[in-house]
Amino acid sequence: MFRNMKILTKFQLLMFGTVIGLSAILIAVTFSEVRSGIESFAAEKAGSDLNLAYHYLDERFDGQWQIQNGELYKGDHRINEDYELADEIADMTGGLVTIFQGRQPVTTNLIINDERAVTVEAEGEVTELVLGEGEMYYGDADILGTELQTAYRPVFSADGEIVGMLFTAASQEVINSIMSEIITMIIIILAVILGLIAVLLIFFTRKIKSRIQMLQDSLHRAGQGDFRADSREETRNDEIGQISASFSKMKDNLSGLLQNVTFASEQLASSSEELTATSDQSAKAAEEVAQTIEDISKGASDQAADTEKGAEEVNDLGAIIEQDQAYVESLNGIAAEMAALKDKGMALAAELVEKTTANNNVTEDVHRIISETNENTEKIDSASGMIKSISEQTNLLALNASIEAARAGEAGKGFSVVAEEIRKLAEQSNKFSEEISGIIHTLGEKTDKAADKMEESKEMARIQSESVSHTTSTFKGVAEAIERMRATLKELSDSGVHLNGKKEEIIRVMENLSAISEENAASTQEISAAVEEQTASMEEIASSSETLAKLAEDLQENASKFQY
The missing domain is CATH 1.10.287.950 (Methyl-accepting chemotaxis protein)
Structure with a gap:
């Protein structure tokens, strides 16, 4: 099917396929880079949100972190079930905030099934790193089955004991919103670019198609013997213009050749007619010479009869x-x-x-x-x-x-x-x-x-x-x-x-009288034979001239099929 398509259609499909393929690759690469950048941005935001939350708690509540009666306190303020505090910090950061007492979350703004998610303990390598080794963590983590960009910071009591940890994470909705906006913008830009490329490609291919169609029409008319068609593309310097110029040159050469052939065939026909007339006249003259020789032979015979007695x-x-x-x-x-x-x-x-x-x-x-x-x-x-x-x-x-x-x-x-x-x-x-x-x-x-x-x-x-x-x-x-x-x-x-x-x-x-008569007869026979040969030659020339005239007529007829 592709083999039977026209060249311009193949070119358009190839260009569209190439542009679409490159666009798909560009979208994939852009999506990957944007996603990576957003994840880095989200990780940095989670870290800055963590520092903001930590300093906010220090400034708002005096005193050290401590465990009293099995609950977490910041100074004299009880942290357990203080959901308003978590919501305040979340309003400032725009993300997730959770405060852990050990592994157990005691306050959070994360709501699942209309309830605060404080029943699930923290697990995994990140928890071991923060609570076990007292190190901070920035990066992605699995939060209830969802990969988020998070930040963890351990909280220490006055004697340096790790009593819990502070957790912040960038909102997945924010990340998805940013991703959606960027991808939408990229798709719109690519769609506009593809539209412009398509318009330019269609305009370009139509121009080429119209020029090729003109050249094709000229070639078709030339194939039918009409060399009067002129191609207006021969003044251009591109490939189509060069082909048109070559075609025009070939057409001019063929027109000149046909004119020469027509003129030569006319001259040939005229010459063959003259040759036929000349050969006919020569044949008639040869017949008259033969008749004259016959009269001479008869006169010689009469003279021999009178002088040599028969x-x-x-x-x-x-x-x-x-x-x-x-x-x-x-x-x-x-x-x-x-x-x-x-x-x-x-x-x-x-x-x-x-x-x-x-x-x-x-x-x-x-x-x-x-x-x-x-x-x-x-x-x-x-x-x-x-x-x-x-x-x-x-x-x-x-x-x-x-x-x-x-x-x-x-x-x-x-x-x-x-x-x-x-x-x-x-x-x-x-x-x-x-x-x-x-x-x-x-x-x-x-x-x-x-x-x-x-x-x-x-x-x-x-x-x-x-x-x-x-x-x-x-x-x-x-x-x-x-x-x-x-x-x-x-x-x-x-x-x-x-x-x-x-x-x-x-x-x-009559042997004594035969010598002279034999000489005269021999001479007469030689002349007669020569005249006969000349007559035969004239007949052959006449036949050849007729054949030549027929060939000239055929040549004129074939040449007349071409128009130039």
Whole structure:
């Protein structure tokens, strides 16, 4: 879940978590330090309260501490049960005050259950330290199950005997009040600080989010081919501004590249058109040159016929026969390849016919099975209706039997039970027949759909069969044309052989006149071959220029998708 969050959301959560964690640590540390400070303050206050109480007693009552008649006195003043004295001192100190006679408290302002707490003796290490060793004690102590900051001071009689002790303690309510006020103040301050941090963080992240959103929109439009969007963040020097500047630079470079590509494709298309036109003109010129060479050859042949009495015609005829023989051999090779391809095509067509026939047979079988299934379904539905009718009649008979059994009284009870069972069986049969009817209805709908699909399949198979038949007929026509062409080529080859024989006979007769005519024929053939090569080259150039023009059009079309 955290992985799928947006970066700014993660950043906000991280910052809030960090601030809250630090605040919790700060509160814990502050609470500990404040508590420690308050406890120290309470301990010091308890000590000062103890000194105040001790000096107050000395100033108010003259004389020494003493035990008279088993009770504690300060001079002539009886301390036991003098609760007003304890309350006066407590009013001055604001804390707890207790005066002990030995371990027994004799007066105190501590009230438990609406009574002065003077029944519980002092115990523990603090009591042993004060009463046993005569030392003063400042610190925390357990007072009736509550930890308090206390101060103890032993009181001595005139002869130096410890007769009791004076106890003061800071009020826990005061400590709790101070703690509560300080913690409340700290929480309020932290809440204000957290609120300010949250406001600043939200403001900062929203600014970043809006800037990133603008950059994202520009990138999205660029991804769709629109480079016209401008980012206003590129003037800033932070990371987002640097990214925007880099994007703008990339956009400018791509725009320049696309402009160059568009211009180059236009130039390429124009050049390819010019090249195509030039190659066409060159091809036409080559054809005219070939025609001119042919006219020259004819003139040379006429001149040779006039001057050499037929030698030139014989040599020209020989060259033509040889060229025709080469063409015939080439055509024979092509015809053989076409025949082989024809045989393969006929084999594939025959195989396709067999598979189409098999497919038609399977389709017919499936259609027949579906039809039979439909018929059986209708029969089952009819039988189910009969069962339902029988069950209804049986139910009616069972009802009549129950009525008759009721009329018969005790004698008809057994018959009544049987009639009830028959009625239940009839109801179950009726229910089952309804379920069977529902199933049969669903099955009928599905078989109807299957039948419709099989009709569509049969129609497609018929169309396929017609296409295969048409293809087979076409292959047969091609095969017949190839055979006719091969027969014609054979006749042409035989004619060439016959003409070649006649040529040899004439050459043997006119050997003395053949040298000049052979030289002229050879020169004419070389020029003709060169012209043919030039024509073929012009055709290749024209084809390449057309391909180049097509590529230029594709390049222009792709470049036009970008807007800049």
